[in-house]
Amino acid sequence: MAFVRNAWYVAAYGREVDGAPLVRNIAGDPILFFREPGGRLAALLDVCPHRFAPLSAGTITAGTVQCGYHGLKFNASGVCTHNPHGKGAIPRTLAVRTFPVVERDDLIWLWAGDPALADEQRVPDCSFLVDPQRRTLSGYTRIASSYRLMVDNLTDLGHAQYLHGSNFATDAFGQLRRLLTVDRDRVTASLTIPDGTTPAIWKRLLDFPDQRVNMWLDTYWFAVSSLVTVIGIAPVGTPKEQNVNTKSAHLLTPETETSHHYFFSNSRNFRLDDADVDQMLLGWQQQALVAEDAPMVEAIEQRSGVANRYGLTPTMLACDEASVRVGRIIEELLAAEAAAAMAF
Numbered sequence: 001m002a003f004v005r006n007a008w009y010v011a012a013y014g015r016e017v018d019g020a021p022l023v024r025n026i027a028g029d030p031i032l033f034f035r036e037p038g039g040r041l042a043a044l045l046d047v048c049p050h051r052f053a054p055l056s057a058g059t060i061t062a063g064t065v066q067c068g069y070h071g072l073k074f075n076a077s078g079v080c081t082h083n084p085h086g087k088g089a090i091p092r093t094l095a096v097r098t099f100p101v102v103e104r105d106d107l108i109w110l111w112a113g114d115p116a117l118a119d120e121q122r123v124p125d126c127s128f129l130v131d132p133q134r135r136t137l138s139g140y141t142r143i144a145s146s147y148r149l150m151v152d153n154l155t156d157l158g159h160a161q162y163l164h165g166s167n168f169a170t171d172a173f174g175q176l177r178r179l180l181t182v183d184r185d186r187v188t189a190s191l192t193i194p195d196g197t198t199p200a201i202w203k204r205l206l207d208f209p210d211q212r213v214n215m216w217l218d219t220y221w222f223a224v225s226s227l228v229t230v231i232g233i234a235p236v237g238t239p240k241e242q243n244v245n246t247k248s249a250h251l252l253t254p255e256t257e258t259s260h261h262y263f264f265s266n267s268r269n270f271r272l273d274d275a276d277v278d279q280m281l282l283g284w285q286q287q288a289l290v291a292e293d294a295p296m297v298e299a300i301e302q303r304s305g306v307a308n309r310y311g312l313t314p315t316m317l318a319c320d321e322a323s324v325r326v327g328r329i330i331e332e333l334l335a336a337e338a339a340a341a342m343a344f
């Protein structure tokens with residue numbers, strides 16, 4: 001499976017595990033989340049070590065899960081605490097794999113790889129999602145494509161001119177300037193579209209008079225598949241620092257080779273208490289992300305077989321530079337993990 005395992009992935013929003021337990025497939029693994037009575041979050045591989053029944057089909061009481069097949073009990077650390085069979089001996093192999101989790105910024109992050117390598121410092125910073133100076137609207141959709149295709153999508157926000165053209169097109173697209181910076185596991189792609197017409201969505205959101213605007217579209221990619229995008233706009237002559245903007249998290253979590261979870265949010269620095277703006281932006285998320293981006297990457301996924309059959313490889317244009325650099329880093333991370341596994 002082509003997943004980078006030593007990485008933090010968003011597993012859920014905090015509220016999703018406050019009530020009933022949750023099972024979510026992450027990087028090929030079914031994971032069971034539940035809270036201990038004190039509130040601490042447990043993340044266990046949803047496979048009973050006895051005969052591999054899903055633990056989630058059992059019952060959870062007071063921080064202990066009892067398998068619904070033969071009644072073994074496990075605590076939140078995956079340790080078997082009760083064997084109702086024979087003399088009740090507990091062989092050491094009767095332990096459930098657990099995963100490191102971090103709860104931060106209303107998100108639950110899961111480390112999918114070697115627990116010894118889990119470094120909380122490397123959880124991507126999404127603190128803007130809970131910034132009281134901003135208003136954040138979040139959503140989720142499951143997408144039937146490799147997460148890599150959505151990374152490609154988000155590393156070139158210029159696609160908005162076409163795929164989201166009804167909301168986002170501007171007459172200055174031809175003046176678009178690109179700036180790319182590449183660090184070890186971080187890529188920043190900044191687009192500037194100077195002196196253009198105001199895209200339709202911004203006209204609605206801001207009640208702008210008809211005027212020329214500068215627009216900035218910045219994408220920050222954090223290995224492996226967490227992205228933050230900042231889209232700002234200001235009348236020509238106003239400095240970038242004074243723009244109005246939406247800052248969005250696009251947190252992609254591989255599920256299978258051909259599906260991923262998409263946790264998205266939109267956090268704005270204007271008209272914070274305006275319910276109409278909330279409705280417009282929720283509508284924008286549904287249209288742009290769920291009704292335009294998702295079907296596009298799913299259709300590409302469906303065509304990957306025929307593309308292979310015809311020996312097609314993607315043609316790289318100026319708009320692909322960031323996604324190429326990101327793709328290269330992901331390949332390096334995959335190769336490093338494969339080499340480490342071989343050595344082991």
Ligand code: FES
Nearest residue numbers: 048050051067070
């Ligand atoms: S499979 Fe879980 S107790 Fe037997």
Ligand SMILES: [Fe+2]
Nearest residue numbers: 153163288293
């Ligand atoms: Fe898009």
